[in-house]
Amino acid sequence: MSDATVIHVEDLSKVYDSGFQALKGIDLEIRRGEIFALLGPNGAGKTTLISVICGLVNASGGKVLVDGHDNVHDYREARSRIGLVPQELTGEAFSTVWDTVSFSRGLFGKPASPGHVEKTLRSLSLWEKRRNKLITLSGGMKRRVLIAKALAHEPQILFLDEPTAGVDVELRRDMWEVVRGLRENGVTIILTTHYIEEAEEMADRIGVIRAGELVLVEEKRELMRKLGSKALTLHLSEPLTRIPDTLAGHDLTLEEDGHALVYTYDAARQAEGEDEPAGIAELLADLEAAGIHFKDLHTRQSSLEEIFVSLVREDA
Numbered sequence: 001m002s003d004a005t006v007i008h009v010e011d012l013s014k015v016y017d018s019g020f021q022a023l024k025g026i027d028l029e030i031r032r033g034e035i036f037a038l039l040g041p042n043g044a045g046k047t048t049l050i051s052v053i054c055g056l057v058n059a060s061g062g063k064v065l066v067d068g069h070d071n072v073h074d075y076r077e078a079r080s081r082i083g084l085v086p087q088e089l090t091g092e093a094f095s096t097v098w099d100t101v102s103f104s105r106g107l108f109g110k111p112a113s114p115g116h117v118e119k120t121l122r123s124l125s126l127w128e129k130r131r132n133k134l135i136t137l138s139g140g141m142k143r144r145v146l147i148a149k150a151l152a153h154e155p156q157i158l159f160l161d162e163p164t165a166g167v168d169v170e171l172r173r174d175m176w177e178v179v180r181g182l183r184e185n186g187v188t189i190i191l192t193t194h195y196i197e198e199a200e201e202m203a204d205r206i207g208v209i210r211a212g213e214l215v216l217v218e219e220k221r222e223l224m225r226k227l228g229s230k231a232l233t234l235h236l237s238e239p240l241t242r243i244p245d246t247l248a249g250h251d252l253t254l255e256e257d258g259h260a261l262v263y264t265y266d267a268a269r270q271a272e273g274e275d276e277p278a279g280i281a282e283l284l285a286d287l288e289a290a291g292i293h294f295k296d297l298h299t300r301q302s303s304l305e306e307i308f309v310s311l312v313r314e315d316a
């Protein structure tokens with residue numbers, strides 16, 4: 001395990017008592033200081049994977065090292081390095097923010113540190129609310145308390161399970177800011193999400209899990225470059241009823257009742273400079289030769305969402 005690796009997951013599998021296999025031979029390295037987004041449809045195994053890494057659910061096979069510590073044989077060392085932000089706050093409605101966070105630190109056998117608790121609360125804009133009972137807080141503030149709780153024992157690694165499920169857009173952006181701030185302080189972040197926008201906005205790398213298998217792990221930029229396709233839309237001066245035979249060699253579709261021609265090409269090919277600029281010059285020459293004129297054109301690149309949908313669909 002290299003220094004850059006903070007979590008090493010090897011051939012991890014999980015079969016629940018029901019006989020259901022939720023994880024199948026997962027191999028994964030999480031790099032120190034990155035934001036890693038684990039994406040997958042409902043039931044794909046995201047929560048199971050993070051629960052096994054955090055030692056809350058036993059694996060059926062394979063192993064997990066957290067900063068070099070085996071999460072079964074050296075559980076306390078491994079667990080002390082991890083903070084886990086669950087989806088919901090449970091059971092502490094009548095405690096104050098301060099007590100909830102301080103208590104959580106004690107659970108990890110760490111000596112009381114009002115200074116650390118104060119720093120954590122301030123960094124999450126919870127300081128003014130420290131005497132409030134949790135039950136009196138808004139949804140957004142409650143989520144911040146969950147994060148503060150998970151950070152109380154000074155972990156290097158923070159897992160966030162669906163950090164923004166069911167929150168409004170404004171609060172979601174707010175949470176993203178909080179998470180980025182944590183990363184700037186050196187915390188490694190692993191988040192599960194099924195909001196593609198969240199992964200697109202936040203992640204350095206993305207893992208896609210489908211039916212218990214990690215089907216892909218990739219730098220976000222690389223993923224979008226490799227799998228993104230681009231489309232060039234030409235708005236025609238005169239509508240066409242069909243694509244002329246002389247243009248059959250181009251990947252074209254006729255849209256908007258014949259008012260637009262859409263040319264689809266591979267963003268990666270273009271980025272690699274091969275066939276630059278992806279056959280557009282030839283297409284334009286052939287259009288000219290066919291007497292087809294356009295009044296406007298625009299390009300767009302597929303979003304991570306489209307890439308994700310096609311990955312999850314592929315031989316599903």
Ligand SMILES: Nc1ncnc2c1ncn2[C@@H]1O[C@H](COP(=O)(O)OP(=O)(O)OP(=O)(O)O)[C@@H](O)[C@H]1O
Nearest residue numbers: 016018020022040041042043044045046047048049
């Ligand atoms: N205790 C359990 N016993 C049996 N099956 C379980 C158990 N917990 C989860 N599963 C099953 O394992 C699969 C993966 O569940 P998991 O919660 O890990 O998925 P997920 O990707 O986190 O989905 P979601 O986004 O819906 O939370 C699901 O089919 C689920 O029904």
